[in-house]
Amino acid sequence: MKTVMRQLTPWLGRLSVVTLTVLLASACSASGPTAVAGGTLVHVSERDFHIAVTPNHVPAGDVLVVMRNHGPDTHELIMVRSRSRLPLRRDGLTVDEDVLSAVGLVEGAGPGHVGQARLHLAPGRYELFCNMAGHFMAGMHAELVVG
Amino acid sequence: MLRRLEFRPLAARGRRTIAAILVTFAFFSALTLTLSIWTTKGSQHRATVVEVAARQRTLAERYVSEVLLARRGARVDPGNTAAILARSGDALLNGGTAPSVWGDDDETKLTAATGGNVRGQLKQERRLVADLTATGSAFLANRSVTDVPLTAHEHLSMTNPVGRLRVARGVDLDVSLNAARTIAIADDHAVNHLIVVQAVLGALGLFVSLLLGWALIAATRRQTAHFRSLVTSSTDLVLVLGADGCRYVSESVTAMAGRTEAEMLGHGFEAFVHSNDGAAVREASARGRPREIVFRLRNQSGEWRHLEAHVTDLRQDKSVRGVVLNARDVTERIELEEQLTHQAFHDNLTGLPNRALFRDRLDQALARAERSDRLLAVLLVDLDGFKQVNDSLGHDAGDQLLQEIGRRFRSVVRASDTVARFGGDEFALLLEEVTEHEAVTLTQRLLDRLAAPVTIAGRPVALGASVGVVLHSGSGQSEELVRDADVAMYAAKDAGRGRYEIFCPEMAKDVGELLGIEHELRLGLQRGEFSLDYQPEIELETATIVGAEALLRWHSPTRGLVPPGRFIPIAETTGLIVPLGEFVVRQACAQAAEWRGAGLVPESFVTWVNVSAKQLGGNGLDKVIQRAFEETGLPPGALGLEVTETAVVEQGVAGDRARAELKLLHEQGVRIAIDDFGTGFSSLGQLRHFPIDMIKVDYSFVQGAMHDAKDAAITANLINLAHALGLVAVAEGIESAGQLTSMQSFGCDLGQGYLFARPMPAEKLNNLLAHGAPEFAPDEAVA
Numbered sequence: 036m037k038t039v040m041r042q043l044t045p046w047l048g049r050l051s052v053v054t055l056t057v058l059l060a061s062a063c064s065a066s067g068p069t070a071v072a073g074g075t076l077v078h079v080s081e082r083d084f085h086i087a088v089t090p091n092h093v094p095a096g097d098v099l100v101v102m103r104n105h106g107p108d109t110h111e112l113i114m115v116r117s118r119s120r121l122p123l124r125r126d127g128l129t130v131d132e133d134v135l136s137a138v139g140l141v142e143g144a145g146p147g148h149v150g151q152a153r154l155h156l157a158p159g160r161y162e163l164f165c166n167m168a169g170h171f172m173a174g175m176h177a178e179l180v181v182g
Numbered sequence: 183m184l185r186r187l188e189f190r191p192l193a194a195r196g197r198r199t200i201a202a203i204l205v206t207f208a209f210f211s212a213l214t215l216t217l218s219i220w221t222t223k224g225s226q227h228r229a230t231v232v233e234v235a236a237r238q239r240t241l242a243e244r245y246v247s248e249v250l251l252a253r254r255g256a257r258v259d260p261g262n263t264a265a266i267l268a269r270s271g272d273a274l275l276n277g278g279t280a281p282s283v284w285g286d287d288d289e290t291k292l293t294a295a296t297g298g299n300v301r302g303q304l305k306q307e308r309r310l311v312a313d314l315t316a317t318g319s320a321f322l323a324n325r326s327v328t329d330v331p332l333t334a335h336e337h338l339s340m341t342n343p344v345g346r347l348r349v350a351r352g353v354d355l356d357v358s359l360n361a362a363r364t365i366a367i368a369d370d371h372a373v374n375h376l377i378v379v380q381a382v383l384g385a386l387g388l389f390v391s392l393l394l395g396w397a398l399i400a401a402t403r404r405q406t407a408h409f410r411s412l413v414t415s416s417t418d419l420v421l422v423l424g425a426d427g428c429r430y431v432s433e434s435v436t437a438m439a440g441r442t443e444a445e446m447l448g449h450g451f452e453a454f455v456h457s458n459d460g461a462a463v464r465e466a467s468a469r470g471r472p473r474e475i476v477f478r479l480r481n482q483s484g485e486w487r488h489l490e491a492h493v494t495d496l497r498q499d500k501s502v503r504g505v506v507l508n509a510r511d512v513t514e515r516i517e518l519e520e521q522l523t524h525q526a527f528h529d530n531l532t533g534l535p536n537r538a539l540f541r542d543r544l545d546q547a548l549a550r551a552e553r554s555d556r557l558l559a560v561l562l563v564d565l566d567g568f569k570q571v572n573d574s575l576g577h578d579a580g581d582q583l584l585q586e587i588g589r590r591f592r593s594v595v596r597a598s599d600t601v602a603r604f605g606g607d608e609f610a611l612l613l614e615e616v617t618e619h620e621a622v623t624l625t626q627r628l629l630d631r632l633a634a635p636v637t638i639a640g641r642p643v644a645l646g647a648s649v650g651v652v653l654h655s656g657s658g659q660s661e662e663l664v665r666d667a668d669v670a671m672y673a674a675k676d677a678g679r680g681r682y683e684i685f686c687p688e689m690a691k692d693v694g695e696l697l698g699i700e701h702e703l704r705l706g707l708q709r710g711e712f713s714l715d716y717q718p719e720i721e722l723e724t725a726t727i728v729g730a731e732a733l734l735r736w737h738s739p740t741r742g743l744v745p746p747g748r749f750i751p752i753a754e755t756t757g758l759i760v761p762l763g764e765f766v767v768r769q770a771c772a773q774a775a776e777w778r779g780a781g782l783v784p785e786s787f788v789t790w791v792n793v794s795a796k797q798l799g800g801n802g803l804d805k806v807i808q809r810a811f812e813e814t815g816l817p818p819g820a821l822g823l824e825v826t827e828t829a830v831v832e833q834g835v836a837g838d839r840a841r842a843e844l845k846l847l848h849e850q851g852v853r854i855a856i857d858d859f860g861t862g863f864s865s866l867g868q869l870r871h872f873p874i875d876m877i878k879v880d881y882s883f884v885q886g887a888m889h890d891a892k893d894a895a896i897t898a899n900l901i902n903l904a905h906a907l908g909l910v911a912v913a914e915g916i917e918s919a920g921q922l923t924s925m926q927s928f929g930c931d932l933g934q935g936y937l938f939a940r941p942m943p944a945e946k947l948n949n950l951l952a953h954g955a956p957e958f959a960p961d962e963a964v965a
Contacts, residue, residue, distance in 0.1 A: 083306055084336045084353070107302030109360040127345070128352040145364060146299050167360075169352030174337025 068093045074153065076101065077179065079141075079163060081110040084173035086163055092180045095158045099151060100139055106146025110165045110175065114139035114152070117160035117178060121171075128169045143167060158182025199398040203391050210387030214380050221376040227293065228369040234270055234280045234290055235362040238307065239355045241267045241283065242314060246351045249318040250344070260322065264315035271308035274361075275301065297368055303361040309334035310354040317346050417511075419489065422504040423467040424497075427451060429504050438489075438511055440482030454480045470495025470505045476512070488513045529603040531581055532588035540602035540610050544660040547614050551655060559621035559653050561611040562667035563591075563628070566646040566679040568607035571638070573836040579639040586638075587645070590631045594624065610664070618653055618684075625649055625682045646680030648672075653684065668697075700756050702738060703749055707761055711737050714769050715941035718950065719790070719912060719934045722926050727951060729788040731824065731934065732770040733941045734762065754796045763797040764806045768813075771821060773944050775814035782951040788853050790822040795829035799839030804847055818851030822876070826857050830872050841872065848873035855912070859900065877904045879930070881915025887924045898928045905929065 068090055069076045074097025080087045082105035102112040115121070115135045122131045138161065141150035164176035241263055248260035266281050273280040277294035295301050316330045321343040328341050336353060338346050413420055414433045422430035428451035435441050441454065455463050459477035466475050473493055478486040491509035496502035527539035535543065544560065551558045565587070572580035584607070591601045591609060600612040611628075613621055629649065635642035650671025652663055670685035677683060706712060712734060719729035736744040753759040774789035797803045811818060829840055848854050855876040879900050886893030897913075904911040913925040916935030925933055939950065 083334060083357075106299065107306040108357045109363070126352070127348060145360070145367075146302060168356035169349050170356065172338070172340075172349040173353050174335075174339075 071099060074099050074155075079103070079112055079177075080105060081112065081165060081175065082106065083108050084165075084170055084175045086112075086165065086175050086177040088163060088177045088179050091178065093156075095156055095182050098154045098156050098181070100141065100154060101149065101151045102141040104144055104146055104148045104150075108170075109143050109145050109167060110170065111143030111167060112139075112141040112150070112152075112163060113137050113166050114154070114161055114163050114179070117162045121162065121164070121176075126168075128172055130164065130166050130171050132166060156181045199394050199401065203394045203398070206387055206390045206394065210383050210390075214383050217376055217379055217383075221372050224372055225369050228365050228372075230290055231274060231292060231295070232362045232365050232369075234274055234292065235304075235307075235358050235365065237280075237283065238267060238270055238274075238311070238358040241270070242311065242351050242354045242358070245315065245318060246347050249322060249347065252322055260315075260318055264311075264318065267311045267315065268308070271304065271311050275304040275308060297364075300361060300364050300368065303357055303364055306334055307354060307357045307361055310336075310350065310357055314347065314350040314354055317343065317350055321347065419507075419509040419511075421446075421451065421491075421507040421509065422496075422502060423451075423463075423507060424504040438481075439479055439487060456480070456486060466491070466493045466507065467505050470497065475507075476516075486513075487511055488516045529605075532585050532603050534588050534592075534609075535600055535602040537602065537604045537610075540600060540604070540612065541660050541664070543600050544612055544663065547612060548654070548660060548663075550614070554615070555655070556615040557617060557621070557653050557655050559611075559613040559616050559618075559651060560663050560667045561613070561621075561625060561628070561682075562604075562650040562664070562671040563609040563611070564648045564671055564675065565607035565609075565632075566648060566675075568645060571643055571645070575639045575641065575643075576835055583636060583638050583643060583645070586636050587632065591628065594627050594631050610667070621651060621653060622682075622684070625651055629680070629682065648674035648679050649682035650674055651682055651684045665697075699744075699749060699752050700758070702740065703736075703753055703756070703758050703762075706736060706738060707758070707765070711739065712762065712765055713737065714766065714773065714944070716773070716789075716944055716947045717934060717941040718939045718947065719788075719932050720938045722922070722930060722933050727783075728786065728932065729790060729822070730947065731790040731792070731941075732766060732773075733792075734766055750794070754794055757796070759794045759796045760801050763794060763803065766791050767803070767806050767821075768810050771807075771810035771814045771816045774820050775816045776944075777948075777951065778816070778820065780948075782948060785820075788820060788822045790824050790853075790855060792857060793823045793825050793829070795826065795836075795840060798825070798829060798843050799836050800843075804843055807847060807852065818847075819853065822853035822855055823847065824855045824857040824878065827859060830856065830874075845873045848875075858914075874909060876910040876912055876932075878912045878914050878934075881935070884913045884915050884921055884925065884935075885917070887928075888918075888920050894924065897924075901925075901928045901930050 075093045077093055077098055077100045078089045079100055079102040080089070081102060100112070100114070104110045113130075113132065115137050122134050123129065124131045138156065139152040139154045141152050143165075144150060158181050161179045161181060162176060163179055164171045245260050245263040245267060248258040248263055251258045252260055266283060269278075270280040272278060273290075273292045275295055277292050280290040280292055282289045295304050313330070313332045313334050313336065317327050320327045320330045327343040327346050332338065334353070336350070338349055340346055340349070416432065417434055417437065418432075419434050419438050420430070420432040421428055427449040428447050431443050431446040431451070433443070435443065435446055439454070444450075446454070452460065452463070456478035459475075462475045463477050466472065470493060474490065475493060476488060476490045479489050481487050488511070489509040490512040491507040494506040494508070496506050497504060527536060527542075528534065529536045547558050568580065568583070571583055584603070587609070588601065588603060591611065595601055595611060595613065598614060602610045602612070604610055613624060616624070629647060632645055632647050635644040637643070648671050650667040650669065650673065652666040652670060654663055666685045669689045670683045673685075673689045674681050674683040683689070714732045715735050716730040716732055718727045719731065720726065721728045734746055734750075736746075736749055738744050750759070753762050770789050770791045774783075774787070777783040777787065777789075778785075793803065807821070810816070811821075823844070825840075825844065830844065831837065844854055853876065854872075854874045855878055856872075856874055857878050858880045859877040877900070879897055883893050883897045883900070887897045888894070901911040901913075910931045911929075912932040912934060913921075913930045914934050916922050916925060916933045916937045918937060921935070922933060922937055939947075942950075
């Protein structure tokens with residue numbers, strides 16, 4: 036059963052990509068934040084080594100963050116409240132997540148992967164970054180303004 | 183189109199199905215093995231790639247360490263490490279040889295990476311290596327690291343070279359690790375795929391094999407059922423015999439012998455076999471031979487059934503281990519054979535032995551007599567007057583009489599004696615171990631017993647018999663004995679019938695003469711020793727030839743010209759008169775047709791043939807005549823039959839048949855004449871009812887008419903009466919002019935005799951017919 040599920044997973048992923056693509060297409064067709072059934076839609080595009088957030092300003096409340104990894108490396112998405120400087124671990128390469136309180140997380144996955152997170156965001160500034168080894172330091176971080 | 187169902191033996195079908203199962207297994211096994219090998223090879227390769235990809239991480243770390251050490255003045259060679267990094271990255275991406283690392287491993291051959299994600303990550307890793315080594319080189323060369331172009335799109339905000347190197351190394355390590363993971367995941371997927379495919383293939387192979395196996399089992403069952411029903415429904419009996427008796431018996435034993443399988447199995451079968459046949463069955467059971475045996479089996483009703491069995495030795499056949507008997511019931515056939523054998527040696531009417539069996543028993547008796555001093559006697563019995571009984575009372579009555587006579591004979595003789603019927607009214611008896619006195623006494627008793635009247639068809643009938651007795655002490659041939667008895671029997675007949683005669687050699691001479699003529703007559707017929715002479719019949723008023731009488735002549739090579747009076751009675755007695763009569767009719771018709779065809783005779787010309795009473799009444803004379811007409815084209819009116827008075831006035835069934843046949847022929851146009859008229863006992867009044875055209879006045883009256891007033895009166899009356907009945911009168915035997923004159927004065931129509939012409943061959947008569955009748959010359963009237 037596990038094997039079957041493993042076989043089915045990529046297909047389910049592809050199905051969700053198609054679904055989300057349709058959703059994004061409809062979201063992009065209008066100017067400003069797009070409201071969907073799950074809340075305001077925020078599209079996060081990740082690639083080596085850059086994160087783009089569209090839109091980067093959304094109203095407070097329910098937010099549906101949809102992250103797409105354009106590769107070629109594996110990427111994740113961690114969302115925390117912004118602060119002046121994110122603390123690094125001793126390796127000097129990764130953000131010390133343990134001292135931060137993440138408000139949102141999309142698990143790391145390979146190229147082509149689309150992940151999402153349903154969040155209820157209070158007004159404020161949020162930092163979105165990939166914390167794979169060196170990715171944050173190589174430029175994979177962006178800001179989302181809520182409110 | 184409907185496919186015609188054909189019977190295919192199990193062996194062929196089974197072999198094909200088993201072969202199909204094996205091929206299916208082999209196919210799926212080969213497929214699975216190939217996939218396994220392919221996947222394993224792929225896994226091996228990916229493991230190598232993962233190994234090299236993991237090595238890139240080590241090399242990247244080493245490179246940064248070597249750069250830092252080099253900056254401190256250590257003797258390290260980061261350039262070499264950078265080169266290995268670059269070449270390994272190229273080999274990972276595009277295939278080739280990944281260089282060895284000092285003291286670590288050998289060169290590794292790689293094929294080009296496949297898969298979009300892996301290739302994308304390896305390309306990125308190569309770019310990151312380039313950025314790392316470029317940064318390292320700039321750092322070692324004391325150039326500004328911020329001026330180093332970054333090809334992997336990383337955005338390094340720090341200016342510290344060491345920090346940049348660490349970040350570049352960290353990112354490179356991450357990408358290498360992720361590439362290795364991607365490859366490992368692909369390997370996992372490949373293995374998973376392999377497991378799934380193998381499971382599917384295994385299941386498919388198993389399914390197909392099960393299907394084929396099921397088909398094989400079904401076919402086997404059908405075939406087994408087919409053969410079982412063949413064996414069980416067969417009317418033949420199948421037995422398998424072994425050392426422990428009957429090991430198998432087919433169900434047909436119930437229908438064939440009313441026995442159950444339980445009764446037959448083991449030694450039960452032998453108990454039902456006839457004791458005389460037990461040895462043959464035991465031998466067949468023990469040796470598998472002979473190939474065919476016939477034995478008797480007692481059925482439930484106690485009857486013996488004859489079984490004919492084909493023996494097949496299958497003792498070496500592991501599936502049978504026994505001798506197989508395929509038996510069928512041939513009781514009816516054997517009974518029929520016995521019946522036919524009985525019929526071949528017995529007379530159907532009386533059930534007595536026939537001539538063949540009598541001869542056989544006589545041979546055996548002669549052989550026995552030769553070893554003893556006792557006599558044996560052969561009696562040949564010919565019933566007197568049986569023909570009259572047969573003719574007057576009919577054949578059924580005759581048959582009853584013969585059966586009764588057979589019974590009487592059997593009642594007189596001893597049980598060891600043989601009574602046989604040779605055919606007709608002829609019986610033969612074989613008496614063994616008798617004295618002459620005993621033989622004579624028994625013969626007399628036979629005659630006495632025979633004389634007692636038998637009631638047949640409501641009428642008492644008493645018969646006599648002529649018995650020929652021959653006594654013999656052995657050392658002779660059975661044929662001679664029967665012939666001698668025959669001679670003695672003829673002697674008894676000659677001596678007045680109703681008696682017996684004991685054979686003595688002197689008898690042989692007279693009777694042998696008769697027997698010799700009969701034999702020569704038969705040969706003469708075959709050799710063509712017979713011919714016809716023709717004697718003209720003259721119309722007295724016009725002196726013209728109006729007909730001819732055909733007379734049979736026998737030119738025997740040993741006896742010369744044999745007069746008809748010598749051989750005709752013998753031919754009548756022996757029945758040879760029938761083929762002789764046929765010869766006469768055919769020959770006369772052919773000759774008459776030839777005369778008519780040649781224009782030698784007028785349309786009214788009649789050719790006359792003499793017909794014996796023996797030829798009439800069912801001997802096929804009418805058919806012979808018809809065939810002769812068809813073959814020669816002669817019209818019926820051109821043929822005349824001369825029959826004797828006795829033939830047409832005979833009482834009884836035979837006389838009726840003769841008259842019916844003559845009437846039929848007469849209706850067809852054939853002329854009928856009464857020959858030798860006046861010598862019989864019939865009255866002219868009887869002739870009114872007969873189909874006749876002409877009477878021939880016997881020559882004795884004709885010749886006496888001149889000297890004897892009575893003969894003259896009779897002749898005149900005969901001629902007058904013939905005319906009164908509308909018949910033509912012919913005077914036979916006119917030999918003188920005086921006789922001719924007398925006949926003319928009586929008003930006789932036709933004449934025949936030496937005065938006109940002697941009987942002559944057809945060629946001679948041709949001349950006579952061509953040139954007309956000769957003058958009546960009294961001087962030709964010779965005796």
